[in-house]
Amino acid sequence: MKRIVVLGSGRSSWYLLKYLCEKAREKGWFVLVCDRDEKALLTHTQGLFLERQVCDISDVAVLTQLIQGSSVVVSLLPPVMHFSVAKICLECGVHLATASYVSEDMAGLHNEASEKGLIFLNEMGLDPGIDHMSAMKVMDQIREKGGEIVTFESYCGGLILEEDCKGNPWGYKFSWNPRNVVLAGQGGMSIFRENGNTRCIPWHRLFAEAGQLEIPGLGRFDAYANRDSLGYTNVYGLQNAATILRGTLRRNGFCRAWQVLVKLGYTDAITVLPEPIGSIGALSQALTGRPDEETTANWLKKNGVVDEEMREKFEFLDMDDMQQRNLGRTSADVLQEHLMQKWLLNPNDRDEVIMYHRIGFTEGNRLKTHHSVLRVIGKDALHTAMAKTVGLPLAIGVEMILSGDCPETGVVIPVKAYWYGHVLKELEGQGIVFEESIN
Amino acid sequence: MKRIVVLGSGRSSWYLLKYLCEKAREKGWFVLVCDRDEKALLTHTQGLFLERQVCDISDVAVLTQLIQGSSVVVSLLPPVMHFSVAKICLECGVHLATASYVSEDMAGLHNEASEKGLIFLNEMGLDPGIDHMSAMKVMDQIREKGGEIVTFESYCGGLILEEDCKGNPWGYKFSWNPRNVVLAGQGGMSIFRENGNTRCIPWHRLFAEAGQLEIPGLGRFDAYANRDSLGYTNVYGLQNAATILRGTLRRNGFCRAWQVLVKLGYTDAITVLPEPIGSIGALSQALTGRPDEETTANWLKKNGVVDEEMREKFEFLDMDDMQQRNLGRTSADVLQEHLMQKWLLNPNDRDEVIMYHRIGFTEGNRLKTHHSVLRVIGKDALHTAMAKTVGLPLAIGVEMILSGDCPETGVVIPVKAYWYGHVLKELEGQGIVFEESIN
Numbered sequence: 001m002k003r004i005v006v007l008g009s010g011r012s013s014w015y016l017l018k019y020l021c022e023k024a025r026e027k028g029w030f031v032l033v034c035d036r037d038e039k040a041l042l043t044h045t046q047g048l049f050l051e052r053q054v055c056d057i058s059d060v061a062v063l064t065q066l067i068q069g070s071s072v073v074v075s076l077l078p079p080v081m082h083f084s085v086a087k088i089c090l091e092c093g094v095h096l097a098t099a100s101y102v103s104e105d106m107a108g109l110h111n112e113a114s115e116k117g118l119i120f121l122n123e124m125g126l127d128p129g130i131d132h133m134s135a136m137k138v139m140d141q142i143r144e145k146g147g148e149i150v151t152f153e154s155y156c157g158g159l160i161l162e163e164d165c166k167g168n169p170w171g172y173k174f175s176w177n178p179r180n181v182v183l184a185g186q187g188g189m190s191i192f193r194e195n196g197n198t199r200c201i202p203w204h205r206l207f208a209e210a211g212q213l214e215i216p217g218l219g220r221f222d223a224y225a226n227r228d229s230l231g232y233t234n235v236y237g238l239q240n241a242a243t244i245l246r247g248t249l250r251r252n253g254f255c256r257a258w259q260v261l262v263k264l265g266y267t268d269a270i271t272v273l274p275e276p277i278g279s280i281g282a283l284s285q286a287l288t289g290r291p292d293e294e295t296t297a298n299w300l301k302k303n304g305v306v307d308e309e310m311r312e313k314f315e316f317l318d319m320d321d322m323q324q325r326n327l328g329r330t331s332a333d334v335l336q337e338h339l340m341q342k343w344l345l346n347p348n349d350r351d352e353v354i355m356y357h358r359i360g361f362t363e364g365n366r367l368k369t370h371h372s373v374l375r376v377i378g379k380d381a382l383h384t385a386m387a388k389t390v391g392l393p394l395a396i397g398v399e400m401i402l403s404g405d406c407p408e409t410g411v412v413i414p415v416k417a418y419w420y421g422h423v424l425k426e427l428e429g430q431g432i433v434f435e436e437s438i439n
Numbered sequence: 440m441k442r443i444v445v446l447g448s449g450r451s452s453w454y455l456l457k458y459l460c461e462k463a464r465e466k467g468w469f470v471l472v473c474d475r476d477e478k479a480l481l482t483h484t485q486g487l488f489l490e491r492q493v494c495d496i497s498d499v500a501v502l503t504q505l506i507q508g509s510s511v512v513v514s515l516l517p518p519v520m521h522f523s524v525a526k527i528c529l530e531c532g533v534h535l536a537t538a539s540y541v542s543e544d545m546a547g548l549h550n551e552a553s554e555k556g557l558i559f560l561n562e563m564g565l566d567p568g569i570d571h572m573s574a575m576k577v578m579d580q581i582r583e584k585g586g587e588i589v590t591f592e593s594y595c596g597g598l599i600l601e602e603d604c605k606g607n608p609w610g611y612k613f614s615w616n617p618r619n620v621v622l623a624g625q626g627g628m629s630i631f632r633e634n635g636n637t638r639c640i641p642w643h644r645l646f647a648e649a650g651q652l653e654i655p656g657l658g659r660f661d662a663y664a665n666r667d668s669l670g671y672t673n674v675y676g677l678q679n680a681a682t683i684l685r686g687t688l689r690r691n692g693f694c695r696a697w698q699v700l701v702k703l704g705y706t707d708a709i710t711v712l713p714e715p716i717g718s719i720g721a722l723s724q725a726l727t728g729r730p731d732e733e734t735t736a737n738w739l740k741k742n743g744v745v746d747e748e749m750r751e752k753f754e755f756l757d758m759d760d761m762q763q764r765n766l767g768r769t770s771a772d773v774l775q776e777h778l779m780q781k782w783l784l785n786p787n788d789r790d791e792v793i794m795y796h797r798i799g800f801t802e803g804n805r806l807k808t809h810h811s812v813l814r815v816i817g818k819d820a821l822h823t824a825m826a827k828t829v830g831l832p833l834a835i836g837v838e839m840i841l842s843g844d845c846p847e848t849g850v851v852i853p854v855k856a857y858w859y860g861h862v863l864k865e866l867e868g869q870g871i872v873f874e875e876s877i878n
Contacts (some may be wrong), residue, residue, distance in 0.1 A: 188710030189770075198713055200725040200770070202704035204643035230713050265641030271627035274637055274669050286639040331628075331639070 002402055005066050006033040007057055007085065008076035009044040011176055012099065012125070014382060016074070016391030017048050023399050024050075034066060046382065060084065068092050072401050074394060075100075082106060086113075086120055093118065095401045099125025099394050101227075107411055114410030123413040124397040125390040126353060127156035127226075130374070130427070131246070132413060133393070133420035134434055135357050138370055139236065140417060142361045150367065151360035152241050155213060155223050157249025157353070158386045161377060164349040169313045171251035173343040175351035175378070175386045182267055182336045184248070190225035192245040193233075201225055204262055210255035213247070215356045216371050216437065222255040223247040235415055249354055257313045260306055261335065264288060269332035280338040281322040283331055295320050317342055351378040353385040355434075372434045389432060396426045441841055444505050445472040446496055446524065447515035448483040450615055451538065451564070453821060455513070455830030460487050462838055473505060485821065499523065507531050511840050513833060514539075521545060525552075525559055532557065534840045538564025538833050540666075546850055553849030562852040563836040564829040565792060566595035566665075569813070569866070570685070571852060572832070572859035573873055574796050577809055578675065579856060581800045589806065590799035591680050594652060594662050595792070596688025597825045600816060603788040608752045610690035612782040614790035614817070614825045621706055621775045623687070629664035631684040632672075640664055643701055649694035652686070654795045655810050655876065661694040662686040674854055688793055696752045699745055700774065703727060708771035719777040720761040722770055734759050756781055790817040792824040794873075811873045828871060835865045 004020055006013065017033060024031045032051040035041040041052055055062050057077065067073055067088050072095040075085045079100040086109055089096045095118055102122045113120050123129055131154050139149055160173045174181065185203035192199050201209050210224040229246040238244050250258075261267060264287045277283050284290065290299035297314035300306040306314060317338070327337040345351070355374040360367060378385035397414065400406060400422060407418050414420060427433075443459055445452065456472060463470045471490040474480040480491055494501050496516065506512055506527050511534040514524045518539040525548055528535045534557055541561045552559050562568055570593050578588055599612045613620065624642035631638055640648050649663040668685040677683050689697075700706060703726045716725055723729065729738035736753035739745040745753060756777070766776040784790070794813040799806060817824035836853065839845060839861060846857050853859060866872075 189704055189707055191710070191713055194728070197728065198716060198721075198725050199728055200704060200707075200710070200712065200716075200722075202643075202702075202707050202726075204641075205702060205704075228710075228713075263641075263644060265628055265639060265644075268628055268639075268641050271630070271639070271667075273639065274630055274667075277637060277639075282637075283639075286637050287641075289633070289636065289638055 002027070002029045002071040003069065004029060004031045004072055004074065004398060004402075005070045006031065006074045006076065007063075007066070009033050009035040009037075009041045010076050011044070011384065012387045012390040013044045013076055014046070014048075014391065015388045016076075016395045017045055017050060019392055019395035020398065021048050021050050023395075029071075029402070032066070043382070057081075060088070064088050064092070067094050070094050072097060072398055074098070074398055079103065082122075089118065089120070090116065095119045095121075097121045097124060097394055097398050097401060099123070099129055099390050101128060102411060102413060110411040117409055119401050119406055119409055120411045121397050121401060121414070122411065124394050124419075126158075126386070126393070127355065129393045129414065130389060130432070131156055131355060131357075132415050133424055134355070134372055134374070135359070136236070136415045137417075137420045137424060138357065138359060138372055138436070142359070142370065143237075145363070147361040147363050147368075149236075149238055149241050149359060149361050151243035151358070152236065152238055153243060153245045153247065153358040154356070155215075155221075155247040155249050156355045157221065159249065159251065159352050159354060160345070161350045161352050162251075164346075168343070169309075169316050170254060170257065170343070172254060173345045173349060173351075174340065175345060175384050176390075178336050178340055178343075182332050182339070183269055185224070185227075186267070186269065190227060190229075191231075192225050192229040192243075193241070194243055194245065196242045198230070199225075205259070207255040207259035207262055210250075210259075212252070213249070213356075215354065216373055217435070218354060218356075218373065218375065220252055221354075222250040222252055224250075224255055235413070243360070249356075253309060253313075257306070257310045260300065260310065260314075264305075265331055266335045267332050269330050271331070272329045273331065273334070278324045278326075278334065279322045280318075280325065280334055281320040283334050284319045287331070345381045345384075347381050349381055351384045351386055352376065353389045368438055371437045371439075373436075374432065374434045376432055388430070392427060392430055392432065393423055396423045441466070441468045441510040442508065443468060443470045443511055443513065443837060443841075444509045445470065445513045445515065446502075446505070448472050448474040448476075448480045449515050450483070450823065451826045451829040452483045452515055453485070453487075453830065454827045455515075455834045456484055456487050456489060458831055458834035459837065460489050462834075463489075468510075468841070471505070482821070496520075499527070503527050503531070506533055509533050511536060511837055513537070513837055518542065521561075528557065528559070529555065534558045534560075536560045536563060536833055536837050536840060538562070538568055538829050540567060541850060541852060549850040556848055558840050558845055558848055559850045560836050560840060560853070561850065563833050563858075565597075565825070565832070566794065568832045568853065569828060569871070570595055570794060570796075571854050572862055573794070573811055573813070574798070575675070575854045576856075576859045576863060577796060577798060577811055577875070581798070581809065582676075584802070586800040586802050586807075588675075588677060588680050588798060588800050590682035590797070591675065591677050592682060592684045592686065592797040593795070594654075594660075594686040594688050594797075595794045596660065598688065598690065598791050598793060599784070600789045600791050601690075603785075607782070608748075608755050609693060609696065609782070611693055612784045612788060612790075613779065614784060614823050615829075617775050617779055617782075621771050621778070622708055624663070624666075625706070625708065629666060629668075630670075631664050631668040631682075632680070633682055633684065635681045637669070638664075644698070646694040646698035646701055649689075649698075651691070652688070652795075654793065655812055656874070657793060657795075657812065657814065659691055660793075661689040661691055663689075663694055674852070682799070688795075692748060692752075696745070696749045699739065699749065699753075703744075704770055705774045706771050708769050710770070711768045712770065712773070717763045717765075717773065718761045719757075719764070719773055720759040722773050723758045726770070784820045784823075786820050788820055790823045790825055791815065792828045807877055810876045810878075812875075813871065813873045815871055827869070831866060831869055831871065832862055835862045
């Protein structure tokens with residue numbers, strides 16, 4: 001019997017598990033999901049028929065026992081843990097699937113995995129994942145007709161329906177891992193190509209450099225450059241493209257306000273704060289030097305750091321709250337825990353996922369632009385659009401691995417027709433459909 | 440016979456070695472200096488009578504052989520290497536002396552070293568080093584008379600004599616490790632106390648927050664906060680002080696111009712630059728997005744990033760130079776190698792070291808301010824004020840360790856009268872004298 005082990009049961013797991021359970025019933029597979037947090041495990045597997053196990057996955061012995069004898073492992077663990085999982089998979093001869101970026105470590109396992117006939121499928125979620133597949137489908141079609149890609153832009157955002165964000169001037173709540181939002185861009189520069197020139201933006205001014213983007217039918221959004229877009233130049237076949245940009249979407253005005261937090265030091269994840277600073281209020285005073293008698297929001301306005309629109313955002317965040325936060329000991333820890341209260345997804349809030357590709361190409365002597373727009377709306381805080389769009393591609397990918405007719409082995413990302421052909425069709429059946437247009 | 444092994448022969452070694460050689464002749468000690476770079480070894484030991492050895496100190500076996508049977512090791516190696524040296528010293532029962540900050544790793548060796556009766560003397564250079572000793576001497580005197588310290592500020596800068604910096608609008612050349620200048624402040628926030636409030640400044644705006652400082656008799660300087668000043672609160676006995684600030688000095692106008700380099704991303708040491716970017720010119724284009732036909736300096740001026748004074752500084756740096764730099768693969772690498780050409784100390788250039796303590800204290804019911812000012816001027820590019828003020832305290836510290844009557848063992852920094860009493864007196868004999876005043 002084929003055995004699927006899912007490691008971790010976070011926010012992205014419900015749709016993944018539901019899909020796998022349905023397939024398992026159909027095909028006689030066995031599905032086991034593990035987490036060390038029993039509450040998370042029960043919450044994110046509500047109403048699903050599968051095996052649950054509470055265990056400490058950070059223990060290599062436990063992990064090895066889980067993986068041994070399985071057919072495929074799905075890792076929903078923090079990305080930093082994928083490599084240890086992959087090494088055990090290699091040892092035990094088990095396939096692996098993740099929705100995360102391929103790390104250098106992971107890439108280094110390609111030959112070994114390939115020699116053993118194993119598939120280590122990565123970047124099989126939303127972004128990265130659906131973006132690769134939907135963009136490659138469009139670009140393959142253009143190239144089949146003899147066209148050349150001259151500009152490539154691809155944007156994605158995990159947002160909240162505007163009507164479910166009323167009274168929150170940031171227009172934002174957490175529909176996925178808050179840590180990733182707080183640390184966005186950190187650990188180096190974002191790299192992309194724009195009108196033939198390579199651009200590098202350090203993380204501490206990434207949000208200052210955010211642009212405005214019009215998405216057909218959906219209006220204007222903020223967009224900032226996401227990691228190293230040029231890493232996909234060869235994978236996407238864009239050696240001759242003048243623009244190559246992968247970006248992240250936020251509501252209008254989010255980025256310039258977030259930039260203030262970055263600039264002031266609220267997102268620093270390195271320095272252990274000196275003893276008395278454990279609340280967002282104490283942190284605000286340390287970072288701004290504001291006098292005791294003034295609110296941080298007003299002080300920032302008075303000193304020209306923010307305008308009135310941004311002042312309201314800071315007022316909403318209650319930056320002078322003196323409640324002690326216990327998440328950790330850096331600015332980023334204090335900010336994250338504070339934001340987790342302020343940007344909490346209520347049980348009935350609906351998130352939305354938006355993806356947009358804008359691809360300039362040649363058709364004979366003419367330059368044309370292809371637009372692909374995806375909008376997926378969540379049902380509630382458990383059944384989010386984020387969980388659906390991250391989880392379903394991964395589940396379908398697992399099904400394809402188990403089908404046994406994959407043309408690739410080793411460390412793989414889904415850019416070939418074998419993957420996108422089937423996955424995009426399956427996603428359409430689940431209501432995940434791009435609207436496409438050319439002008 | 441007592442045997443002193445000096446590891447590394449960098450810019451700070453000449454005065455150290457000269458002092459040790461003189462003492463060695465007097466007392467029958469043996470001095471060995473090692474470096475893997477033969478040229479650096481010969482240059483920095485010109486005219487000195489001692490044993491030289493070219494060897495690869497990064498090899499643990501080589502290092503162990505060097506250390507075994509010695510009385511004391513002086514590590515002038517990059518700080519990151521001190522810990523491995525210290526562990527071998529611990530094994531071999533050998534004392535250790537460095538001019539570097541005590542790392543967490545190093546601090547962790549305190550008990551073990553102490554049990555073995557070993558002295559691991561650190562922070563025994565200029566800053567840290569002379570600053571600790573000269574400040575503690577003043578503060579001990581104040582406290583002996585019943586005074587209390589209410590504000591503590593201590594500044595230090597390694598600068599170049601203004602007349603030897605003509606035509607260089609930055610007023611700066613490298614008299615010490617260029618890497619430290621390029622990476623200044625990185626790896627977290629600078630922390631200090633100001634008028635009773637704890638302040639934290641992230642490195643990416645450290646230079647924007649630099650202040651102006653008047654030093655009695657020497658004029659105005661830029662000053663930025665240096666690392667974690669509050670780490671010295673207990674060591675200095677400043678629990679009740681409203682201001683605790685250790686700062687670094689630069690010429691007027693340096694900091695706001697340097698801030699532009701930091702802000703734009705020139706000092707990023709994490710991201711490997713994409714392939715075509717290996718010159719300061721290509722880097723400038725990637726970081727600013729300036730058009731081909733415009734110089735970076737002019738483009739920055741036109742876009743309001745710099746004013747005319749700063750534009751001249753960037754013009755001087757020739758930010759559009761397309762010469763390929765080979766030091767490494769990050770922005771910081773390219774910038775450093777470029778600056779090493781532009782800010783090169785010519786053979787006859789004279790550097791100067793300036794240190795200034797401003798200490799507010801109580802005398803009865805009155806508040807008074809103590810000023811200590813040190814100015815040391817170098818002779819030329821080999822006999823720098825920097826080498827003298829870093830090397831001599833360390834050499835004197837080594838002599839004190841070998842004298843065998845140190846009251847402390849374990850991981851030690853020179854804040855007690857035992858150290859400063861002797862060292863400051865010896866330094867006075869070498870022309871390193873503070874001018875002190877009270878008002």
